[in-house]
Amino acid sequence: MRLDQLYYIVEVAQFKSISMAAERNYMSQPAISSSISKLELELGVTLFKRTNKGMVPTEIGKSVIEKAAGIIDKVEEIKNITRNNAMKLTGDISIAVEPSFCNTIMVNILTTFKYKHPKINLMVKVGESNDILHDLLSGRADISINLKTEQYVKSSDIIIKKLFKDNLMVIAGKNSTIGDKETISIEEALNQPVALYNTGYETKCGISQTLHKYGNLKVAYRFDNLNVIEKVVGNGTCISFVPKMMINYYKGSDSINTILINNASLEIEVIMVINKRHRISNIEKDLINTIKSLCQRCEFSD
Known part of the structure; x- marks a missing residue:
């Protein structure tokens, strides 16, 4: 043996x-x-x-x-x-992350964790929340950070850990018909053509599930690349909905303006998810604690 x-x-x-x-x-x-x-x-x-x-x-x-x-x-x-110290720890961790989180808070998480464990190889995949669930259940990802959706609530094979709540806002091209506004109503927002982030062809992504509570979406585009969405929005062709955690990400943009919804709370929940069948290693426990710690410090925590 x-x-x-x-x-x-x-x-x-x-x-x-x-x-x-x-x-x-x-x-x-x-x-x-x-x-x-x-x-x-x-x-x-x-x-x-x-x-x-x-x-x-x-x-x-x-x-x-x-x-x-x-x-x-x-x-x-x-x-x-x-091992004399954590600097000698080696290994791989696969983590799947929703794009808005990846472009903001995840940057600090990776920097902090890699400073403590430089020899750990972190493999990060960016995807839409529902597609991430498939990666998690199939074992292609050890941990995920994403928006809570109906599919996660229905799954009995995962452990969900709440990180924080946030609200959606609108991003629009500065040269668009609403690009100079600071706030708009949900009705006016839903009347605009929308670009959704989808890594598949499903309409019910994490963000659209929240928006469908307020009315039908005029989906003009579905892209699996956030940079493409930003270019299309910046051209004034359509708008998109993103979490408020990205407000600083777009600050100073030459082409995109951030707009708040003034008559509805488009609440979303950011969660960390682990497959129940996955055995959490000690180094993964340290990554999980790093994620929790930095999310608690962010201004979107409750």
Whole structure:
């Protein structure tokens, strides 16, 4: 029995998938399958059964995997004891982030965390909140920061941690018909053509779910790139809705003006989400604490 075999069975159990365990360990699927088969042969038991829901542990497999996870935790504790300081910590963390958060608060989070742990490789993917959920559940992201949507409320496979609440505002081109205004009504805003941030073709993104409570959207464009949205808005072609956390991001822009809604509270909630099947490592715990700490300091916290 080898330690890597224990890692593999825990990973397969977490994601119910040999292919995902292989991807996360930079190995081929046959290599993972062979390793598990050899362990089953050595132990004389079957650890997994294939179902239409993926690789599911057998009853004896559940007990073995639980013990394996405990052994891995102890090994991680031993590694931490032998490290002289956090500067020597290495590893990868995959995090998926909603674009408005990525362009604002996430910058400080990355700077703070990388200063403490320069050898940790942070892989950040930017996406729309509902698409991020797919990455999280499939194991392609370890942690996500995004807007709370109906899809997150319905999912039973995740842990949701509230970070803060914010409100939506409008961004418009300075040369547009509303570009010189400081405030507008929600009715006037919804009467404008809108550009939505979508990494898929779904209309019900996190922002549009909030806006649909007040009326129908005149969706003119859907882009998966925030920079493209800014260019289209700056040209006066349409408006877009973004969280107020971005007000400083647009301050000083030559082409875009920020406009507040004066007769409706377009409240959104920013959350941190973790897959229940994902085992949180010590270094990920430190990242989570860094995220919580910096979000508590921001002016949008409540």
